[in-house]
Amino acid sequence: MEIRNLKGTSVEELVAVFNRSFSDYIVPFRLTVEQLKSKIIAEDIKPELSLGVFESGKIIGFMLHGLRNNTAVPTVYNAGTGVIPEYRGKGLVGAMYEELLPHLQELHIKKMILEVIQENKPAVRAYEKIGYTVSRKLDCxxxxxxxxxxxxxxxxxxxxxxxxxxxxxxxxxxxxxxxxxxxxxxxxxxxxxxxxxxxxxxxxxxxxxxxxxxxxxxxxxxxxxxxxxxxxxxxxxxxxxxxxxxxxxxxxxxxxxxxxxxxxxxxxxxxxxxxxxxxx
CATH class of the missing domain: 3.40.630.30 (Gcn5-related N-acetyltransferase (GNAT))
Known part of the structure; x- marks a missing residue:
């Protein structure tokens, strides 16, 4: 199993793992290739700061990050994190963060933000364990x-x-x-x-x-x-x-x-x- 950035991963591969990861989510969610391309542009998602977990060359988990360093507090945004069902519970999200954090520190990034569904208590606990705290509630x-x-x-x-x-x-x-x-x-x-x-x-x-x-x-x-x-x-x-x-x-x-x-x-x-x- 290998963790590396997504610079060499196609949008088609990302859409496939994204949709599979979110197929059984609290709110099932799907993207098309065009929608993901638009999301990457609009949200400033950077492949070099986005990570994938690969098994035998196939992506099984991912973490997309947007970067905005033109503000007073350079910030990265978790634009989507997922692991396909059969590989969950193996600490892969934590492993991706361990890989990512040193790179963010080298870039002098000061803050990380994300959104997570309130009812998704396992995800909330996992993010709290990494050091995230709730800053506000957002209604949809x-x-x-x-x-x-x-x-x-x-x-x-x-x-x-x-x-x-x-x-x-x-x-x-x-x-x-x-x-x-x-x-x-x-x-x-x-x-x-x-x-x-x-x-x-x-x-x-x-x-x-x-x-x-x-x-x-x-x-x-x-x-x-x-x-x-x-x-x-x-x-x-x-x-x-x-x-x-x-x-x-x-x-x-x-x-x-x-x-x-x-x-x-x-x-x-x-x-x-x-x-x-x-x-x-």
């Missing part, structure tokens, strides 16, 4: 939209450019790695952006993937909340999606207003995740 919603009341004084328009200064002024919570400004900029061709205007003033926005239905960011100006602005934005999405399901992942659990709004428009909480971090 999905369903078909049921919007009872929007604001008819609001105009919602798609825009071609991200207006980050304006958008970020609406925030009172920080997005997770998958939904950050850099992730969205990296994969900008994948996303549709809509802005809500009242009297020609931007008062809210949403960024989503029209094909998958995944909503990466949404926010309304604090001065215009509870006025149907969010409902108008999601009504626009519902039209764009032709009534199909939408998905809102990793909403900060402390944002009562966001959680309440999503439930009010017909979405259900499906999973709660822990965001965990480890200082190096």
């Amino acid at each position: 919603f999905s369903g078909k939209l049921d919007i009872l009341k929007s604001n008819k004084e609001v105009t919602v328009q798609s825009v071609s450019e991200f207006q980050w200064d304006t958008f970020m002024s609406f925030w009172d919570i920080l997005p997770s790695w998958q939904n950050t400004v850099q992730t969205i900029e990296n994969g900008k061709s994948l996303y549709t952006t809509a802005v809500a205007y009242r009297d020609n003033v931007p008062v809210g926005y949403v960024i989503f993937n029209a094909e998958s239905g995944k909503i990466h960011q949404f926010a309304v100006s604090a001065d215009y909340r509870r006025m149907g602005i969010g409902s108008s934005l999601f009504e626009w999405i519902n039209t764009a999606r032709k009534g199909q399901e939408v998905y809102v992942y990793n909403v900060d659990h402390d944002s009562d207003s966001s959680l309440g709004f999503l439930q009010k428009i017909g979405l259900s909480e499906k999973v709660v995740q822990f965001e965990m971090s480890k200082e190096i």
Whole structure:
């Protein structure tokens, strides 16, 4: 059995081991080759910092890591860890971390973060044993939209450019790695952006993937909340999606207003995740 980085491993091989590893997960999950390619680009996943466990030349476990060192605290993000069922319980995740940590220290990486489903207690315990602690809870919603009341004084328009200064002024919570400004900029061709205007003033926005239905960011100006602005934005999405399901992942659990709004428009909480971090 050998542990090495994934520089020489094809995306097709990674998709195969990823899907097999997550086939019996709490929330079964599958990726296509194109989806994994997009994920690698958007989340800054680095093959040289991502590891695989190989048995007779075949990958049986993996750990994908994204790197962002253009911030005050250089950080790596665990973008996915899995081991195929018949090789679990053999300490392979811990062995991959033992291999990885010296390389991160050489690169002066200061922090590691990941997300794990709260109900996956064995994984939570394993990460705690390595030194991770819970930093916050993230709620994941999905369903078909049921919007009872929007604001008819609001105009919602798609825009071609991200207006980050304006958008970020609406925030009172920080997005997770998958939904950050850099992730969205990296994969900008994948996303549709809509802005809500009242009297020609931007008062809210949403960024989503029209094909998958995944909503990466949404926010309304604090001065215009509870006025149907969010409902108008999601009504626009519902039209764009032709009534199909939408998905809102990793909403900060402390944002009562966001959680309440999503439930009010017909979405259900499906999973709660822990965001965990480890200082190096």
